[in-house]
Amino acid sequence: MVCIIALMIGLFWSKVMISTAMLYLTGMTLINPYIRNNFKKFIQNRSLLLITMIFFIYAISGFYSENMDYLSERLRTKLPFLMMPFAFASFVPFSRKQYFGMLAFFVFITSIVSAIVLTNYLIHFNEINKGIKNGEAIPAPMNHIRYSLMCAIAALAGIHLFVSKFYFRWQKEKFIWLLLAGFLTVVIHVLAVRSGIVGFYCGAIAMLMIYIFRSKRYAIGLGFLAAIIISPFVAYKTIPSLRDKIGHTKYVLEQFFETNEIHEGHSDQERILTLKLGIEIGKQNPLIGVGVGDIKDEMGHRYETYCHECVKKIPHNQFIFVFAGCGLIGVFLFSVSVFFPLFLKGHFRDPFFLGVSLIMISSFMWEATIEEQLGSAIYVLFLLMPLNYFAGKEKSNV
Numbered sequence: 037m038v039c040i041i042a043l044m045i046g047l048f049w050s051k052v053m054i055s056t057a058m059l060y061l062t063g064m065t066l067i068n069p070y071i072r073n074n075f076k077k078f079i080q081n082r083s084l085l086l087i088t089m090i091f092f093i094y095a096i097s098g099f100y101s102e103n104m105d106y107l108s109e110r111l112r113t114k115l116p117f118l119m120m121p122f123a124f125a126s127f128v129p130f131s132r133k134q135y136f137g138m139l140a141f142f143v144f145i146t147s148i149v150s151a152i153v154l155t156n157y158l159i160h161f162n163e164i165n166k167g168i169k170n171g172e173a174i175p176a177p178m179n180h181i182r183y184s185l186m187c188a189i190a191a192l193a194g195i196h197l198f199v200s201k202f203y204f205r206w207q208k209e210k211f212i213w214l215l216l217a218g219f220l221t222v223v224i225h226v227l228a229v230r231s232g233i234v235g236f237y238c239g240a241i242a243m244l245m246i247y248i249f250r251s252k253r254y255a256i257g258l259g260f261l262a263a264i265i266i267s268p269f270v271a272y273k274t275i276p277s278l279r280d281k282i283g284h285t286k287y288v289l290e291q292f293f294e295t296n297e298i299h300e301g302h303s304d305q306e307r308i309l310t311l312k313l314g315i316e317i318g319k320q321n322p323l324i325g326v327g328v329g330d331i332k333d334e335m336g337h338r339y340e341t342y343c344h345e346c347v348k349k350i351p352h353n354q355f356i357f358v359f360a361g362c363g364l365i366g367v368f369l370f371s372v373s374v375f376f377p378l379f380l381k382g383h384f385r386d387p388f389f390l391g392v393s394l395i396m397i398s399s400f401m402w403e404a405t406i407e408e409q410l411g412s413a414i415y416v417l418f419l420l421m422p423l424n425y426f427a428g429k430e431k432s433n434v
Contacts, residue, residue, distance in 0.1 A: 037134060039064075043417060044142050047186060047410065048149050048177045054413050062119040065126040078125035083377040083423050087416065090373045090406075091117040094328050097362050101329025110328050113409050116416040124420040129428025136202040138421065139193040139388075140213070146190035147216045149177060150223040157226065157277070168280045171288070174227055181403060182410045184224060184232025188395050189418055191220040192239045196388040199247060225271040228281035231399040233268075238398045239391030240264055246387045307352040307402075313338045314351030318359035328361035350407060354400035357407065374400075377419065381426070389422040 039057045046053030068074060078084055091114045094107075101107045130138075153176050157164055164174055176183040194217030203209035224232045241264060248257030271278055288305055317334045320326055326334055331350060339348045351357045358370045378384045378393050396405065396415050405411040 037138065040138060040417070040421070041141060043413065044138075044145060047413060047417075048145070048183075051178075051409055054409060058116060058119055058123075058413070061123040065123045068126060071126075074126035075122070078122050081121075081125055081423075081427070083380050083383070084121035084125055084420075086373045086376050086380075087419065088117055088121045090114060090370060093358070093362055093366050093369050093373070097325060097328040097366065099327075100324065101327030103329040103333055105329075106332045107327070107329030110407070113407060113412050116409075116412045117406075120416045120420055124424050127424055130421070130425045131428070132425075135421065135425040136197060136200065137204070140197055140202065140204075143190045143194045143197065143213060143216050143220075146186055147219060150187060150220060153177070153183075154223060154226060165276055165280055168228065168277050169284055171284055173229070174277060176227065179408070179410055180227065181229055181231050181399075182405075182408075182414060184227045184229035185235060185395060185399055185405075185411075185414060187220050187224050187227065188232045188236035188239065189392055189414070191217045191224065191236060192243060192388060192391040192395070193217075194220065195240070195243065196391075199387070221267075222275075225268075225275050225278050228275075228278040231402050231405075234402070235395035235398045237264065237268070238394040242394055243387040243391045246385065246390065306346055306349060309339075309342055309346070310335070310349050310351045311353055311356055313342070314353065314356040314360045318356070318363065321363055323363045323365055325359065325361045325363035325366055331357065331361050334360070350404055352403055354404050354406060357404045377423070383423070383426060386422060386426070389419075389426075392418045392422070 039061045043054060043057035043061075046057055065071070065074065091111070094110055094114050098104070098107050098111075153174065157174055164172075168174070173180040194213040197213035198210050198217065201207070201210050202213070221236070224236050241261070244257060244260055244264065248254060248261075251257070272282065273279075291305075313335055314331075316338060317326055317331065320334075332348075335350060336348045339346060351360060355367055355370070359367050362370070374397060378390065384390045384393075396419075399405045403411075406415055
């Protein structure tokens, strides 16, 4: 648990801490005297095997990639998919107190960091809002997009802790989780990051539907659902950063569709271009792609035609990235790895697991989320924690 807590802290402050925590977890697993038995548990857990498969989808494309340096860089960002599932298979399943305790810690630390981010925003209110109107982001630790995803996950975790009536000592503690979830919901809208907002609403609506059908309190549930649906409109009217962000996005997209030209520094225009180029690259070899190692070079060649002065980026969609590098076969296998853990043993019935899955999957539509260490770490950590907890519940039910 100490390493998992360290990993959570590292998500906000230190890539070195993230790497160190994961390496320590893996190292302790490999020197474990029960490694053979742990490997057997890993092989028997289809969800863990599917998550691990993502690493090998990328690795196999190395056989027909030419740029080995870029391939190595991509594989380094996928090491969590190779190391962490086996490490978690080796853990004794978390107890309810351990599992919810770690979620509570994440809600707590995310709230502290968010309070600092929000305070800085309020101190430099006019300056930061002026930057937002020009396409800049609110200053946030590590990466503002991944940070918004962590806020969304923490907000859903807070809701889940409240509904699950979790507390350390006093029953009224559960209201603290609801209060922090509400605070983080406000922060998500203030950040005005598409991935975080869309992911939060996808996850929150899915969780609410589960709670409604479980409790059979349909009138109350529909009231909460109506509140969730109305929230974005209220946020637009009351939160300047969100309103400015939407206004800038609308202006940039209107400019693009009127002129069909890409301008450097307009991130939404460049995002559309990356999707177009990614699909073009994938069409070169629809079945197996051009190889993950060659995506960067292929994108660079095409940028010369469409926007010579633009900073060359990879496709801003995880599925299109996989299509470009690994083709339709790769997209199929990747989709199986992403979606099937939800349905194996009915894991989608767990509100938090479903909510986190939807946050990450929805982010794949706007970003190549797992093409950097932080995104991979978030994805792997918050899927493996519930899966480890489920393993204990399933064992006790046998």
